[in-house]
Amino acid sequence: MTEHKPETSPANGKLPVRKPTVGLALGGGGARGLAHIAMLEAFDELGLKPNVIAGTSIGAIFGAAYASGISGRDLREHTRYILSQRFGLIRDLFMRRAQPFSQLLSLFGARNAILDPLVVLDMILPKTVKETFAECEISLKIVASDFYDQEQKVFSDGLVRPAVAASMALPVIFQPVVQEGRALIDGGLTNPLPFDLLLPETDIVIAIDVSGAPVPDPRRVAPTAFSALFSSAFLFERTIIREKLKTRQPDILIYAGTSQFQVLDFLKCDDILAAAEPAKERLKQQLTRILSVETLPVLEGPDAAPPLLAPPKRKKRRLLPRPRKERELE
DSSP: OOOOOOOOOOTTOOOOEEOOOEEEEEOOOGGGGGGHHHHHHHHHHHTOOOSEEEEETHHHHHHHHHHTTOOHHHHHHHHHHHHHTHHHHHHHHHHTOSSOGGGGGOTTSSSOEEEOHHHHHHHHSOTTSOSBGGGOSSEEEEEEEETTTTEEEEEOSSBHHHHHHHHTOOTEEEOOEEETTEEEEEGGGTOSSOGGGTTTTOSEEEEEEOOOOOOOBTTBSSOOHHHHHHHHHHHHHHHHHHHHHHHOOOSEEEEOSOTTSOTTOGGGHHHHHHHTHHHHHHHHHHHHHHHHHOOEEOOOSTTOOOTTTSOOOOOOOOSSOOOHHHHTOO
């Protein structure tokens, strides 16, 4: 957790000021979420680090890696390397799958999924990802969904990998993660863009939306069965995000610009990252601007708490409203 030191007290006797704390929410969106790498690079290029990261699904994967101290550039290189081994990776996944291949023809068989998310994580996560939340260099929150209670489950302590595995456990593709008698599945089904988890404890909240929307195929009006199966969950998540934004909003909301890609287009990594470059530049511009004008007073006395845990109460201001045209891009 970053220590916040107040700047030198001004000569006019006013209270010293501090830089605001920053929370970063990384949403779910399948392969579109590879765009998160570009957004993390934006922080590195500005010489900044968020104080807290909240992640869902693929956002949980990259959030856990970044919170462990892995740079955006290193994440790009690692991800490209992993995906370049596509034939060996696919072979290994199905050799270590959650059920025999013959049962894949019957998705309603005795077993509950194709792949074990913990096995997949062991194959794709960098080895330097921290083992526990307490070891992370940046405070981390991971969102999963409780299947039976039908509510979100937020992890902020304990082991990191089981929490991330639960967050990415998209039904049918991944089997649920069972923990303490709870069946946990994809966090995107309850909180696909978890910026609300950051509002109580950070001054500036940044949300990266990679949920996207299906793009019509000019060759056919109706989607294929395969496309409909894997896009339906993300249509639901998109609805959740829109409803959340009607009542509360982050200070900076960035759409990644990757809607043209399918949720399983992981082998188009370079194309997705290239498509995310304009969004990366928007994030840098907006983050630079908001931090250049935003300072907060340092509380003093016995009631003053660490700013990350209890920031001064102040009216939230959207310093950078997005034009209607930009909001409708995706």
